[in-house]
Amino acid sequence: MPDLTGVEATREISRVAPDVAVLMLTMFDDDESVFAAMRAGAQGYVLKGAAPDNVIRAIAAVAAGEAIFGPGVARRALNHLSGRTPDHRTFPELTPREHEVLNLIAAGLGNAAIAVRLGLAPATVSNHISSIFAKLQVASRAEAIIRARSAGLGQ
Known part of the structure; x- marks a missing residue:
């Protein structure tokens, strides 16, 4: 994206159109990127390379008001929230x-x-x-x- 990062765009979308759901489709799965996107208002976070069916399912879920994260992202988010770190x-x-x-x-x-x-x-x-x-x-x-x-x- 030439002018904004995905997180910046998400933050701006959430500010000007809070009813619009944002699904991040990205190659970054480090904790900092995931949590920055969530703090900016993303309701979903799926990694590029996910199966097309999973991406379609994620779009539908976020459009329906659900939060959805790819399995690796979800596991790391849960570990972070529970205070567990990678072994x-x-x-x-x-x-x-x-x-x-x-x-x-x-x-x-x-x-x-x-x-x-x-x-x-x-x-x-x-x-x-x-x-x-x-x-x-x-x-x-x-x-x-x-x-x-x-x-x-x-x-």
Whole structure:
């Protein structure tokens, strides 16, 4: 969007037309983006890449006055509200950022998508991945994914 961010547009729509429901369709699923959208008045938050049926269902739900969030977003929102944080004990040798990168790798994202999602330079993502591989003693992305998914990441 050339003039406003999605959150700014949501805030403005909520201000001038409070009866209009806003559904965010975005690639950002970090806590800050999700909660900023909710505070701005979004009634739904769905990630790009969601199945078309899920997007249609979300549009209908928000139009009907419901709040709807994709499963990953909903899980994180509930964890945030309940005071629970992600369990980094699965790979205690990783930094919180490396854990976050590994989770996104396990979810199937490529380096460029991870960079966009986390607001990092692609070279920084590559550095994190190299560190993850060394710390987990894996030689490939496939091995890292298998280890991560076995530990419950990437879901």
